[in-house]
Amino acid sequence: MANPEINEIVESLKDDIQRHVALTLGSDPFPPRKGRYYLGLCYSVRDRLLGQWIETQRSYYDSITKRVYYMSLEFLPGRFLMNYIQALGLEEVCREAVRDFGLDLDELLEEEWNPGLGNGGLGRLASCYMDSMATCKIPGYGYGILYDYGIFYQTIVNGYQHEGCDNWLRQDSPWVLRRGHFMFRINFYGRSEAYEDSAGHERFRWVDTESVMAMACDIMVPGHQNGHVTNMRLWKAISTRDFELEHFNRGDYIGAVQAKVESENISKVLYPNDTSPRGKELRLRQQYFFVAATFQDILRRFRKNNYSSFDCFPDQVAVQLNDTHPAISIAELMRILVDEEALTWESAWSICQKTFSYTNHTVLPEALETWSVELIGRMLPRHLQIIFEINHRFLDDVGKRFPGRVDLLRSLSLVAEGDGKQVRMAHLAIVGSHTVNGVAELHSQILKTRLFKDFNALYPGKFTNVTNGITPRRWLMQANPSLAELITSVIGDEWIHDLSHLSELAAHADDPEFQQRWQEVRKRNKKLLARYVLRKLGVGINPATLFDMHIKRIHEYKRQILNVLHVITLYNRIRSESLEHHVPRTVFFAGKAAPGYFQAKLIIKLINSVAQAVNGDSAVGNDLRVVFLPNYCVSQAEKLIPAADLSEQISTAGMEASGTGNMKFALNGALTIGTLDGANIEIREVVGEDNFFLFGHTESDVHRLHSGGYDPVQIYESNIELKKALDMISTGFFSPEAPDLFRPIVDSLLAHGDYYLVLADYAKYVAEQGNVSKCYEDRPLWTRMSILNTANMGKFSSDRSIMEYARNIWNVSPLA
Template sequence: MCPSPTKKEGARSEIAASPARTLKEDILHHICYTLGNDPERPNKYKVYMGLAYAVRDRLIARWIKTQRALYDHLAKRVYFLSLEFLPGRFLKNYLISLRMEEETRETLAEMGFDLDDLEEQEWDAGLGNGGLGRLASCYMDSIACCDLPGYGYGIHYDYGIFHQVIDNGYQREQADNWIRHGNPWDIKRRHYLVPVNFNGRTETYRDAAGRMRVRWVDTDLVMAMACDILVPGYGDDYVTNMRLWAAQSSREFNLETFNQGDYIGAVESKVISENISKVLYPSDEGEFGKELRLKQQYFFVAATLDDILRRYRKLQRSLADLPNFVAIQLNDTHPAIAIPELMRLLMDEEGLGWDEAWTICEKTFAYTNHTILPEALESWPVDLIGRLLPRHMQIIFEINHRFLEAVRSRHPDDPDLAQRVSLITEGETKQVRMAHLAIVGSHTVNGVAALHGEIIKRHLFRDFHRLYPRRLQYVTNGITPRRWLKQVNPPLADLITEAIGPDWIFDLEQLRGLEPLAEDAAFRQQWAAAKRQNKERLARYILRKIGLGVNLDTLFDVQVKRIHEYKRQLLNVMHVITLYNRITDHPDEPTTPRTVIFAGKAAPAYHQAKLIIKLIHSVANTINSDPLVNGRLRVLFLPNYCVSQAEKVIPATELSEQISTAGMEASGTGNMKMTLNGALTIGTMDGANIEIMEAVGAENIFIFGLSSEEVVEKRRKGYDPNHYYRNDGELKRVVDMLATGHFSPQQPHLFAPIVQGLREKGDFYMLMADYRPYITAQDAVDRLFNDSDQWVRRSILNTARMGRFSSDRAVMEYARRIWHVHPLGKEGDPSASSRPAAAPTV
């Protein structure tokens, strides 16, 4: 696990020591001299920015100290490559990590400001989209907290994926200009620009030794500027960083064109170049979007590998020793182009032969797979890669040629195997399978949950598991307890600390100490009171955000995640309609009151997901305005789901909806966050739900529906969704209400595509089959919620048994099993020999 609290106590006295100026003096200093404003006339924005710069000062001092220590210990370093990071807001996280929150609250109160109010000045960083980016940020937090020598690398996007607004129930996308007011947390290294090449051609030549070599010439050049965002550990001096790359033109503009009067043309190349880091995930429906996405991937990979080798050269060691000092983790396939890029650098720039370069690559890279859906596995047209990255396409062809020769040699009895595992798909449009490239070029491939690990071995990458029986494994995802309990849920975190001490912040297994307290009536009352405070805070947020009041005595039933058919928000809506029908049919019968909360974004081009958002709003409008319901059922959708919104929703959640079709969710981390905060889960045997059930106990979770094996079997035998439609009266009624426009009387056929998906197009995600088991499980939820004492008891046990889902545990598994790195200063550094002195590097 991470370094113990005892180890960290020794560093805290230094952290707590007073700086040359007090925090208030620092804030006023930055308002005056950094912002150029009058410190005697502060407002929220000025004070927030002044505080941010004061906090950043303290982080930078610790970051420099950490960099020196990394060189002093000759540590092997981890480079975590991810096209997404989703850190949320930085201010509160930094204050908690530096143990400055109370000091800051007191200082701001003296100045007439409130920290929680001031925090709202910060916009969520638009550097990621969903679970992939949030996981990457959790892992960076744990890398820092566990004193591991690691960095994150990605892209510094000017715009996030989009800002979601709801217009008459429809999702509308607006630009997410998250840095429009500036970002005080960036450290821009304007002096450090890395050249990145595109297009051009390759040519062969003989070097001075007479060897045939290849060079990439006549390229278009884009510069990558490094932007560092600091990532502190908790309660000690360790601070690492994410290095995010921003695209810069190689020239500001063409002066000759400008002087001829073509003002637009003069800056056109600059604008096109800088588009690379403009927006997260440009639409890839058109050729321009595809090209831009591939450019993004290569852009940040090329700059990152240049940075890695620059650091490594300071050690003055042989390139053959690179895997002993460098571990590169590919977070999904987005950075997989790093494999041919490192081969290019080692062969074309450093002069190594193929075999030596390939051995280095295989020992350096590891790949995390994040999806089970074959259609979600990334591929790129050969023609596109060949045009943008001609040298890399040559290298990929050669990797594939050598790999397939070995496959045919080792498995002559299976002539089709080579085609199945080939890096290149044949056909009218040849494609490069990036997952296959990542598997072949890595020493370890891991899934992100136990079920996911089995699925990639048995189904998704079965042939590769046959070829590399030791390569495929899994590391179950985790979440950081600093952000997702201590920071977001002060009432519960303080109660836990009072009951069992603060060690859980570093070692989440310590939560086991809560188990006996689940039987203590007084503690259960305190637990319920803490949960009530979080519900009150969320209710205030809902009222402010969408103008809707909610009843705190209702069950807060929550499904917040990306809108996708396999995540089955539609199944949740079908249950809501069923509850509505029961209430209106029998208005005098008692029911368990619920507030059903949805949030999440649909991909801009995902029309069925956007129609589900419209359906949620239409159902909500009908139910919330029906006097027969009388507050017993309320449905709402919170627009623009993001980390800062999740921080308010998750602590208040009582029922966590994790209802994806079994075998389709790789892991999930929202399920972990909600359970850690005392929610009970209703879910399928999918992703990490299985391991959560094993941890908390089957009696403390509501599991329903088909297993992944049963889903596969039903599809194999021929699945008939209309069988369930015909034989379940409540289900038939729900589907018919959608079909006849009950919730859209002005447009009776509005939801026809949803009905067609359920009845005529095969119900691929098996909502019809899982409807009745889901309803039965929800009825069990109602019965337990009516026994408030038992509900709270099980809530406590859910939190108490979540220790294994810490991201600290996950990154230490990576460190031991995959990266082979050690916490800074621990035994096991790759070499104890002397080295040349090296200055701290940026």
Template sequence: MPTKKPAQKKASKAKTGTPKPSFNFNTHMTVEGIKSSILNHLKFTLARDTGTATQRDWWISTCHAVHDRILERFIRTMGEHNDQNVRRVYYLSLEYLMGRMMRNNVWNAGLYDITKQALAELDLSLEELEELEEDMGLGNGGLGRLAACFLDSLATLEYPAVGYGIYYEFGMFRQKFENNEQVERPDSWRKFGCPWEIVRPEYTKTVRLYGRVEMRFDSLGNPAPVWSDTVEVNGLPYDIPISGYNVGTVNFLRLWEARSSQDFDFDVFNEGGYIEAVQDKAEAETISKVLYPNDNSESGKELRLVQQYFFVSCSIQDIIRRWRKLNSDWDSFPEKATIQLNDTHPAITVAELMRILVDEEGLEWDRAWDITREVCNYTNHTLLPEALERWSVPLFEKVLPRHLQIIFEINRRFLEDEVEAKWPGDDGMKEKLSLVEEGNPQMLRMAYLSVVGSGYVNGVAAMHTELLKKDLFPEFNALYPGKIQNKTNGITPRRWLLASNPDLGALITETIGDGWASDLDKLRALEPHAKKAKFREKFRAIKHANKVALAKLVWSECGIEISPDAIFDVQIKRLHEYKRQHLNLLHILHLYRKLLQDPNFDMHPRVFIFGAKAAPGYAMAKTIIRAINAVAAKINNDERIGGKLKVVFMPNYRVTLAESLIPAADVSEQISTAGKEASGTGNMKFALNGALTIGTLDGANVEILEEVGDDNIFIFGLNVDEVQALWNGGYNPYDRYFNDENLRAIVDWIGSNFFTPDHPDALVPIKDSLLDGGDPYLVLEDFAAYVEAQERVDKAYRDQDNWTRMAILNTARVGKFSSDRTIHQYAEEIWKLTPVKVSMNGDPV
């Protein structure tokens, strides 16, 4: 271990100040400066001239010009952080759903107007160039999008932070529909390169896997476990700068790409074994090939475990390397680093940090455990038992044999010391709290490891946190009072209003002044304007313009003509039974049936819009997608209903598509079974953009209701207590089915061959799940209440003036749901983090 003296020299040297880059700020941040940079990159980076440049060349050159200005702030930020030897938060997440970077960067860096003008002078459109950028394929759903919002807020609030993840070559998949079914295609988002990346080969890390553990003895006869005969893989880091909004701070996201530790076997190659020579390289680099490999097979499970350990090991090594630059005493490590585990995917952090401290650094177990617990914190994102990761002991032993020993030792000490002290002699409690679930095979409970090995555990909405304490982790809550906290999720208003809905952002600024994008509570000043007819008219006109734009997109993407005068009813999120897209579908069938049976049925025209991907191995989710598309095909081509009802399933749902859908939505569908959704963030994005929520009392819907008022939201269905009471009393879905003639006809309809005549049994699994499968998510139970709530939506929308007032109040009252508020609470109550001010232009702060 390094002595203190060199570390003190390093610290002393750092205090003299890192040299700051110099440039002419006034020239750099002008239209002419940006235009000059674009042209220079076109010529000197891409070797193009203005006559031969393609639109993509112009896009890349513009990205580089913007990137240059962000990098200058990035270098200054890193200099300040190093000079002050700051405490940092390290955010570990297997997903980052970043979307496109260009629009976010020009807005956050204050470059939007000058970049737009510079491109206009070159006869180019910023909006058209933005369309050429691929969404970064680093995430999947709400978990990854939350991580992206948090990075934005960390930089905006000027907290020293580094995000860590995997640099996937392919995203989850690119979704297409063929014969109404989901088809997965590779999402090769990096095929044209990524102009925002900075490769850092000097920080490459080596990760060890597999092998065995043997006991070796030192010269004094003391035994020590040694992990040997391992397979080595390298982690090559790429950095993505993250610019704060209207501040000088630029943090970064470090992503690891797997590389073989040995490129290829030259001798085998020379002997003609060309494929065999690169086999090890290909296998090693599979680790970072694709987000979430299908884990229905043993090999898929193994790859997923390897992925998780790979990025955790690289990240922990990197955190320690950065700490060592200015420090040496391990007691200072928790003072300089705090690690946030985003769900259980990085749970192996606890065992890996213990392995490094005990095996490599030679610390005593108790000291290493104190450090680990002080540094690590864990965010739980789910109440679903199947989503709480568990690994079989045989698989874990194969991949990480030393870590298995460490987890067993953590478990032994935990049960014998802590659980025994709290519940003496209670073997039942020990079995309940053990990190190892007995069975054949034994399973490791990664959520339990995260709880035991962390200083703080948090839920992501008030109701979710209470359910964590009461239902999921009640014994842990009793054992560790105060450890489980709530941190209600939030969204960044920079991307989800300022950049994605610029006309509404401009109206808000015109009405209440600027500053709201970094202090969302200021939107409360809009409330009095909800009473003003002229403001309502402007607000309504912006919504209509957004709907016109979306209608054009639907036509170009799907070939379906929709009217902007219809209600745009939108449900966009992962396809999962608990999110109940099939409840939405049953209501659509209810309306379709009424229109067919009564041509004079009075309903305001409505367009139901879906966006969702189903996990490749999730058969029921894929069946629901097929059902929605099949029903849509019938409805959209049925002239008998006079265009009153349309259904659209937008393919390849992603951040960029959400940025078009959310500003245009009138109704936001948040209809999960009460007690199943941890929080949700789509609900917040819709409300911020003036869509009214129809939803259950689940997740953050409860807090949205509190903020916007029950007159400005459509709540329906069972609450959590009623759900539990129903299950306790014995729920039989056949009772609902037989007692409601309309519902019975709809369920039978979806289970028939009416919508899939060429495949008569294709949709039968949905009916079977609702009836013989016990209706696990209470779709039939909540159906009548949902229909009644939708009737209230229809009636309310007809009074356009009052609907607009309600929409404005939603926008005005959801300031609480800024991710800035969430991150500030993390920083104050968990991370104990202090902002570090960084100048935007190089002048002293």
């Protein structure tokens, strides 16, 4: 580098890297080794972030500003190092510094393990929002759990999913700052005891409890080149005692440490399997553990400003419940205010409702979280009393407003009656919050008109919409640097902070020279992915083929099976030479199935069995390839999405709340084939109907078909290609060693009503895929459509989402 100032920064960074290798790691800096120098670089970058973090925290206290506490049981941030480097504006400096040591920055980045702090869309959305809160200078924090193990590490053995430990913290992490001086006691079990206070009022205290300690661990979240650094505060469970001395003295070492191990299990693994009573109990312990620790921390910050009354609490604190996992917060804050701070019930309830807001993330009734009254009563006895009291007062008010409406009381009650009473956590979140939002326009409409229709009538104006968004820093600038550079060369770099500037690309969509440069970027990304697939799977794929991608959690409503039926149909057409418009195609699948979800795991096996048959058939050659990439994660998505030509967003209409993968693909220039579901609707509105491959029944159609009259067998019998594909699956064509292996999949479609309407949408889906092939043959047309997809994605920045939350829900302003 010729610039003396830059040279000085590079030399300073090099000195810091070697200092950390020697003094932090206790290693010899020479010769430079990749693993050590990766960590040396991490600690050097962390040093620079910490200074900005300290200044940011001071600014919060100096301005006495209202803060947002974003509570989420999941965060899925992806690798940190490059995100931090770009946020500090140090990418070229870092490349030069490590190059001087004979190392390559891109290779060092691969040393980082993906943090196992989340599972899928919920956690990735939370991480996008944290990035945008920091970039938009919204004062606040994310709160969750520091899991030792992620959900699981997926491998594919003989086509089946196998789950292994995702021990992402096995070598510790340079990014996790353990705050041993912030330790809070968290209580469980025991009993609620009534007593009379000095004023003669009946009060309650929670006694005879078991305890575990919550230790704060911080991970920094920087804004993009604005000097603003906030953090996620994640809680780690620590035993209140090392071991039982009495057991130890008897020689029972296992017994001595058993209590310690069991108490610390709370933060061991993300989403323990809750199909067993013990798993359910651990899941609820996790939820209350992070809620109770978070509120002790919130109150610590609140008291630090010496407020004399809790009346101003909602003016200083906004708590966002990301789904129902933190909904027990409402009972916890009531317990603190009523039992510990001696507020009246009415004052405490008013504070609660002004403090909380709740984001709903599902339209599937069976996915709405409930907990048994027996379990809550045993683990959190005082909280159950409080929930019953909230419900009693709430239903009493409803009964006065709507006398005689027993049906309405049953519909709205926080407690569902039945064989075993269940607490409806969504109902608790709705009643205890001032605002409830959905995450896409259709989703929010379904909440108001179907899922929570009675609540919407009871609380007009409480329900609103904030369509999800994604951070352009991670999902374009970092994931697709070649495209980002091309965009910046044409319209400048203001899009990084204001994604609406992408609209300026539309003026270049018909420019042959720009189209050529766009195509070159896409070819490069596809070649990079082909090398990755070859390295990971030993499967060769042709970058000149259409890259068709269906990458998301494996679930029946996301309809990977519909895509598989199309693959089989293509396979049969190629073998019979009956294709009119054939474009060679590589179909990618990736995603994890929940360990206890039999049908989803069987779908993974089917995908791999179909891939084996198609890829091994010499009659097909390179005309069709099927690839299942194991252990889908953020880093893998960053390789797949920039290389995609076609994005599969084919969920049953009305069942996907929003989706954010659809936004990431479109932002990177992939065209979407999809239903009118979730945010697909809004994406289609902005990119234009001509630039979106639409098929399938609408949400109202689905509702009508579910109401009666749908016969999947009739569709099966009347569609020759569909019948052939299903018969191949059911008779063992793809599983000759076990002909009935995939019978449960076919039975779900033919014998059990095809709830997700796979067969109902098959014909239109296959026909629209034919349209995809026709358009792909016309490269100028396809390139124009690709450019316009990117150009019109400005709405879907998480910066826009966060500013809507700040203005309309949290009543918080950005710091100057």
